[in-house]
Amino acid sequence: MTELNVVNKTPQKPNQPSKAAPAIDMSRIKNVFVVMSGKGGVGKSTVACALAAGLAIRGNHVGLMDCDMHGPSVPAIFGITSGDLQVVDEKMIPAKPEPNLNLGVISIGLLLPDDDTPVIWRGPAKAGAIQQFFTDVEWGDLDYLIIDLPPGTGDEPLGIMQLLPKNNGAIIVTIPQDIALTSVRKSLTFLQKLDVPLTGIVSNMDGLICPHCDEKIELYSSGGIDKAAADFGASILARLPMDPEFSKAQENGKMVEWMMKESAWTQSFQNVLETVEKNSSKQ
Numbered sequence: 675m676t677e678l679n680v681v682n683k684t685p686q687k688p689n690q691p692s693k694a695a696p697a698i699d700m701s702r703i704k705n706v707f708v709v710m711s712g713k714g715g716v717g718k719s720t721v722a723c724a725l726a727a728g729l730a731i732r733g734n735h736v737g738l739m740d741c742d743m744h745g746p747s748v749p750a751i752f753g754i755t756s757g758d759l760q761v762v763d764e765k766m767i768p769a770k771p772e773p774n775l776n777l778g779v780i781s782i783g784l785l786l787p788d789d790d791t792p793v794i795w796r797g798p799a800k801a802g803a804i805q806q807f808f809t810d811v812e813w814g815d816l817d818y819l820i821i822d823l824p825p826g827t828g829d830e831p832l833g834i835m836q837l838l839p840k841n842n843g844a845i846i847v848t849i850p851q852d853i854a855l856t857s858v859r860k861s862l863t864f865l866q867k868l869d870v871p872l873t874g875i876v877s878n879m880d881g882l883i884c885p886h887c888d889e890k891i892e893l894y895s896s897g898g899i900d901k902a903a904a905d906f907g908a909s910i911l912a913r914l915p916m917d918p919e920f921s922k923a924q925e926n927g928k929m930v931e932w933m934m935k936e937s938a939w940t941q942s943f944q945n946v947l948e949t950v951e952k953n954s955s956k957q
């Protein structure tokens with residue numbers, strides 16, 4: 675089948691999608707949400723993983739597609755490796771993080787022989803790989819497919835958005851610092867141009883929880899995020915604190931366990947989960 679060669683799990687260059695590439699079949703996927711950010715390193719993958727785990731904890735069947743080809747951090751956040759990826763009847767079965775829920779994960783990181791191997795493909799080849807994440811993966815029946823987009827508003831996120839026959843909405847992740855907010859405004863315009871509904875903005879690393887006294891320390895003094903949200907009629911779904919314990923949990927691949935625990939972070943995240951569920955179809 676596929677030049678992605680999932681049987682050997684070797685990331686050979688995939689087919690480039692031809693203009694006549696078949697439309698992606700999403701008939702068994704009820705809802706699709708994309709998670710994006712204007713720039714890298716602000717917590718986009720963190721939020722995508724927390725969203726997928728949180729929805730699965732709430733009893734949903736969830737798939738998470740990590741489309742970040744150059745910095746696929748999703749496998750590490752969930753503590754999964756290429757050994758967790760099965761191939762049955764020439765289809766990849768998404769890896770299941772522990773503790774076991776109805777949650778399956780696909781990432782280019784699960785197809786690379788080791789963490790030091792970069793993906794050196796041009797845009798069309800990357801788009802071909804993403805297409806294969808739909809055609810060559812057995813997702814099963816999903817309540818939610820969460821897509822972790824590459825950062826920015828360039829060719830890669832654009833190409834992926836244009837592949838999707840269904841998109842309930844986008845969540846934009848940022849840090850509340852003026853330097854990051856310029857790119858948030860670009861992301862908001864990008865969504866308007868593509869006619870993709872905005873679910874809301876998540877302000878991450880919004881203050882630091884002191885590990886000694888549990889007090890919140892403000893890190894950035896910008897009010898720019900509120901202004902950007904007001905200008906675009908967007909709502910801020912959550913202001914998530916920076917939490918060293920959370921960072922540790924991610925380094926140890928314990929995202930699901932973290933989401934099961936009560937904390938200021940998980941409490942702030944509840945509104946993201948509730949808003950996504952409100953913007954969803956049950957059919």
Ligand SMILES: Nc1ncnc2c1ncn2[C@@H]1O[C@H](COP(=O)(O)OP(=O)(O)OP(=O)(O)O)[C@@H](O)[C@H]1O
Nearest residue numbers: 714715716717718719720745825915916917921924
């Ligand atoms: N609220 C938080 N508290 C503590 N650590 C955090 C928090 N959010 C993110 N991090 C840490 O910050 C780092 C960057 O996060 P993440 O990988 O999610 O960013 P990203 O926007 O997806 O980056 P990229 O687009 O470059 O892949 C990670 O090491 C993650 O563990």
